[in-house]
């Protein structure tokens with residue numbers, strides 16, 4: 001069975017949930033091999049737990065300070081010997097850029113933003129702001145597929161987890177864009193926006209006061225999101241933005257509060273399974289999307305909802 | 314400073330976008346325009362040009378006949394000249410093939426100090442083209458920039474990553490992609506619209522770039538769309554008016570019925 005390479009998405013060795021999803025998908029297509037680029041002890045056990053048969057371990061001392069390009073070279077060099085059946089990468093900004101460079105290097109087709117991948121490598125994507133579903137396939141070379149969070153339920157299947165220390169050579173050309181400074185994102189203590197099962201977000205209608213939105217999020221164990229209007233007003237950092245130019249989320253439940261529902265916002269949440277909105281204006285376009293809507297002031301409805309949920313526990 | 318800004322002509326995102334029977338994007342039935350996100354690229358190109366005397370901004374677009382409109386809009390905003398690559402053989406090209414044509418066009422124009430692109434096209438939206446361009450041109454990749462500064466031959470850009478906010482540095486020439494955080498694009502002024510009519514707009518075909526029809530287009534694409542389907546419309550939900558706290562109770566009932574609480 002062909003090896004399927006999975007590029008491990010991690011923060012300082014802590015494997016992100018998306019990687020477990022990729023390993024689960026890889027097992028459908030072939031034999032999952034994880035590629036870990038990092039320093040310190042590689043999380044071999046954590047990867048084996050979700051089915052990694054092999055873990056290529058690449059020390060990132062020479063890679064860390066540069067943007068994207070060296071990682072594409074790592075995958076190119078591993079692919080040259082492993083001859084994989086497919087290469088799976090998380091569909092983040094960086095993941096898609098690695099995929100783009102790798103596609104040119106390997107002369108292979110690339111598909112981005114898959115929300116599902118079947119055993120034959122046929123992908124499902126959601127396009128045009130979620131209005132269309134498309135199925136596609138790579139027809140040349142080694143299929144390179146970037147996969148969105150929540151594309152599969154991670155399955156625990158013990159893999160052999162054989163660590164393969166791997167030496168790579170990074171070209172000078174790949175070291176021309178340097179990371180001059182880096183400020184790690186502050187932990188919010190809440191679930192990752194793109195991975196969360198529930199997202200509670202706020203827009204201009206919050207008037208800058210996210211207290212009620214955050215209280216509801218915490219009651220539900222949800223991530224907090226924001227519209228661009230809220231981000232542009234400086235109420236939340238850009239990493240909270242949901243939409244075309246922010247994060248695209250597809251949770252089980254999305255609750256939009258004081259958000260009108262512009263097409264660019266919809267593009268980031270339209271595929272959520274269940275959609276709820278609270279808005280003062282009954283004409284707000286967001287209500288066209290909802291499974292349940294409340295016409296009312298979020299500053300009274302949300303605290304009352306939190307009290308109601310507490311009372312029912 | 315010589316700047317090439319890549320602009321894509323896309324179906325209007327606020328219109329009813331569709332696919333053709335061969336599963337390519339319908340670029341005729343829906344009004345097209347300069348991709349909203351590429352307006353930010355044009356704006357940054359113009360701002361960099363204004364800061365560096367003697368600069369020239371070239372707007373470059375690949376697309377069918379009507380796509381020249383995207384170049385014209387860039388000229389109206391203030392770009393100096395336009396290059397439009399049109400060839401029937403290009404139709405149906407995927408992002409990686411598009412990056413090949415753009416790379417060859419840029420080499421033909423003469424590799425500039427900065428190639429600027431948008432963060433993503435608003436139709437395909439893959440964000441593949443900028444990184445693929447950097448790979449093909451062998452230039453440093455400075456992408457997803459929310460703030461851009463140049464000093465001499467040095468460029469610095471802020472990039473909001475998933476795990477960190479980074480400052481990326483490189484020496485020109487580079488490929489730069491910019492986000493909508495870089496600042497609102499200007500509107501063409503009346504003067505700009507008039508001036509644009511006299512600006513050069515060159516039209517080139519694949520042959521002019523030394524490329525063959527066997528390298529691009531739907532039939533040789535490295536990916537194939539097998540099917541497209543409109544999402545079933547969402548069934549109308551229940552909407553209640555909040556009166557004396559009834560809204561919160563009804564919402565809690567709904568969430569409980571769906572087992573969220």
Ligand SMILES: Cc1cc2nc3c(=O)[nH]c(=O)nc-3n(C[C@H](O)[C@H](O)[C@H](O)COP(=O)(O)OP(=O)(O)OC[C@H]3O[C@@H](n4cnc5c(N)ncnc54)[C@H](O)[C@@H]3O)c2cc1C
Pocket residue numbers: 202203204205206226227228229230241242243244245246247257258259260261262263264265268278279280281284296297298299349350493
């Ligand atoms: C290139 C481009 C990219 C963009 N990308 C994004 C993106 O990624 N994400 C995004 O969100 N937007 C994006 N936008 C912006 C988008 O077009 C809208 O401007 C934005 O989504 C509006 O945010 P909003 O709904 O919070 O504000 P508004 O449209 O101002 O809506 C506020 C809503 O709050 C309601 N309201 C007010 N007070 C209350 C109250 N007390 N209680 C309840 N409801 C209340 C109002 O009735 C109104 O419906 C983009 C725009 C462009 C041009």
Ligand SMILES: Nc1ncnc2c1ncn2[C@@H]1O[C@H](COP(=O)(O)O)[C@@H](O)[C@H]1O
Pocket residue numbers: 319320321322348350351354373374375376408411415429430431432433434435437438439440441442443
């Ligand atoms: N056909 C095209 N013509 C000119 N520029 C393009 C074209 N396609 C993509 N680009 C550029 O590449 C960027 C990213 O596009 P994409 O990779 O399709 O998301 C866009 O914002 C444009 O700047």
